[in-house]
Amino acid sequence: MRMHLEVDDALVAEVDALAGPRGRSAFVREAVQQAVDRRRRAYRIRQSAGVVRDGGHEWDADAADWVRRQRSGDPKRVG
Numbered sequence: 001m002r003m004h005l006e007v008d009d010a011l012v013a014e015v016d017a018l019a020g021p022r023g024r025s026a027f028v029r030e031a032v033q034q035a036v037d038r039r040r041r042a043y044r045i046r047q048s049a050g051v052v053r054d055g056g057h058e059w060d061a062d063a064a065d066w067v068r069r070q071r072s073g074d075p076k077r078v079g
Contacts, residue, residue: 005028007015012024019027059066071077 015024015027
């Protein structure tokens with residue numbers, strides 16, 4: 001689909017310098033896709049805020065001890 005965009009000359013010159021000859025459309029397409037992805041991700045993060053309640057973790061009291069117990073409980077682990 002074609003789309004009409006109004007962009008100032010200085011920005012077009014920067015895009016052309018970065019995108020190279022005949023690379024303007026691909027550059028703009030990629031930039032728009034990245035912007036859409038960022039906005040979608042930010043929206044999903046906002047929507048999921050507070051879904052998981054923090055009830056504490058079993059390693060909060062002594063993380064090093066928790067790691068030691070995890071490692072010693074794995075029969076495939078050496079050392």
